[in-house]
Amino acid sequence: METSETRNSPSASTTPAASSPWEPLRQPLYRWVWLASIVSNIGSTMNDTAAVWTMTTMTPSPVMISLMQTMSSLPLFLLALPAGALADVVDRRQQILLAQAGALLTAVGMALLAWMGRLNAGLLLLATFQLGMAAAFTTPAWRAMIPDLVGRAKLAPSFALDAVGYNIARCFGPILGGLLVAALGPVPVFSLNAISFIAVIAVMSHRGYSGQPRSAQKEQMLGAITAALRYARHSPPMQAVLARAGVHVFAAVAPIALLPLLIRERHWAASDFGLLMGCYGTGAIVAALVLLPSLRLRHSYDRVLGGASVVAAVSIGLLGIAANRWLMGLDLLFVGGGWMTALNTFSVASQSAFPNWVRARSSAIYLVVVQGGFALGALCWGRVTGWTASSTALWCAGGWLLVCAAFDRWLPISHVEKLDLSPSNHWPQIHNLAVEPAPDDGPVLITVDYQIDPAQAREFRAAMRALRRTRLRDGAFRSSLFHDLDHPAHFRETFLVGSWAEHLRQHERATVEDKRIEEAVTAFHRGDEPPRVRHFLMTNLRDRTGE
Structure with missing residues (x-):
């Protein structure tokens, strides 16, 4: 059995070593x-x-x-x-x-x-x-x-x-x-x-x-x-x-x-x-x-x-x-x-x-x-x-x-x-939605609203760039940040995911390193409540007759 990645070289890990190499x-x-x-x-x-x-x-x-x-x-x-x-x-x-x-x-x-x-x-x-x-x-x-x-x-x-x-x-x-x-x-x-x-x-x-896969949301x-x-x-x-x-x-x-x-x-x-x-x-x-x-x-x-x-x-x-x-x-x-x-x-x-x-x-x-x-x-x-x-x-x-x-x-x-890429499980479970989507429903839009000090806007955007990479890396196909023109302290993060099942997989994929990046972003939030997260499902504008 060829178990090395190149038929020439073995792999390894960075986890702490056991007391004995054997x-x-x-x-x-x-x-x-x-x-x-x-x-x-x-x-x-x-x-x-x-x-x-x-x-x-x-x-x-x-x-x-x-x-x-x-x-x-x-x-x-x-x-x-x-x-x-x-x-x-x-x-x-x-x-x-x-x-x-x-x-x-x-x-x-x-x-x-x-x-x-x-x-x-x-x-x-x-x-x-x-x-x-x-x-x-x-x-x-x-x-x-x-x-x-x-x-x-x-x-x-x-x-x-x-x-x-x-x-x-x-x-x-x-x-x-x-x-x-x-x-x-x-x-x-x-x-x-x-x-x-x-x-x-x-x-x-x-x-x-x-060797069965462990994710609750099986991938194709x-x-x-x-x-x-x-x-x-x-x-x-x-x-x-x-x-x-x-x-x-x-x-x-x-x-x-x-x-x-x-x-x-x-x-x-x-x-x-x-x-x-x-x-x-x-x-x-x-x-x-x-x-x-x-x-x-x-x-x-x-x-x-x-x-x-x-x-x-x-x-x-x-x-x-x-x-x-x-x-x-x-x-x-x-x-x-x-x-x-x-x-x-x-x-x-x-x-x-x-x-x-x-x-x-x-x-x-x-x-x-x-x-x-x-x-x-x-x-x-x-x-x-x-x-x-x-x-x-x-x-x-x-x-x-x-x-x-x-x-x-x-x-x-x-x-x-x-890097600590072990699972963090810090994303909360989604409960009590008014409309429960099917796993294949999508695309799904997730929005997160932040209230920050306008004087820290530049530093906030720098932190958001790192967070954007994690969103795209873990399942989103688009991630953006919007600034409210009427309220300079209000910023809205949006990211699009292909399906509801893929968004649930995002919850499973979050790592300790992702958590640190998110905490660096939320440290700028100045609201009385945590940043508000909302979920939107794309709706079909056509009626049942296809018109």
Whole structure:
């Protein structure tokens, strides 16, 4: 089961850590899911190694070989958002089960085609794309499921364990895959990958977890996607994380996309490819267990990312001139460590930038950006290699990462760890309406009347700009502020929502951070009563005859 957002990087959270990094494993269901994911990820990394190496035996084209990484990443880019929306409106456990069943059938097909000698470059790319589709539908549901399994207090160590588990697979899977494909060919590797999916299917068939959506107002698929895009559009912290992650992974993917070509150029064996990928995974594990905990305690997100970018830039540049296996393996330790440090930090920041109600969908948007960077980066660096040389492509990627190290000046993200996006439940329930609308009735106009000191009008408008973003982010499609020309102290806020059900969802979506913004606005109110809130439903001006 591919449980990391990029099939390369784990996620994390900013919630307080439990007393021990192993504490989430005390939860039986999480423990079995974690173990099953390691088994499945070992199968997947073995499969990736065998598939890429098999492609190098079919064609010497750098573009075709780099397309393997693109076809692996492209499904997440295309399908992650619909998959994330689906995970927020259906049973997440069932979604994971169906995706893993599809991956099992694809792996069986690859093994059969290879055994019959009918596996060609086109079919190999297609199968890689299909396995990527399974990962696209699994990953958002998995990320949204973790808080339900372990609880908020253990969320951070649970995602750290996810990182360790994946990189255990990344360390040993390529080694085993490379050795097997060198000794026996790709058929045993593809077969073992098929068997590994059974572990996840067996564990997720357990009835101890219910992945049903919790909102009282169930969303439709299209509406859920629209809500996620609207949230991203009006969330500056999320936009900063997405931009930084996208430009970073575009360059950071270069060593993984070009490593098979580097080995081919040196006339090394498939087993060398597996061992070198194991070095990459080992560097990532060391970074996750040794470096990241201390770095997080001492430095901000931006400083950690700046350091990781510099380390990755230098080590990627040196990769192109490594003269022997030992030097390349040592260099890949640093490449893997820089990769883990940067991507894990982006993942932690992304988890801090959106609340629970949109978690799977926002995770999917993050996946789209990261996988878009992967797919475009792999294709770009493959093209550069075709035009020049692999060493030139790696030096260009290293230069790009040096530029990324300076992005904290223009797009800082350290502030997102201070956001409290937990539910506040501070919006009162709506009772005793003279007319009770149906859930699909709409649009709905909400008005809020404020009485302020005219001398504070400028400061009030500044506070309202922040509140307007929360209205638009949480469900409104229009938000405005009006000034009463007859009474200078009177201001009226209005916002339009598509339906009554969507407005009720706004009540559920309010966070502690939203509450702080609203309190900053209401602090300007000078009336004897709280600001008056009223609800209006659009009425049809036509009569029943349609005239």
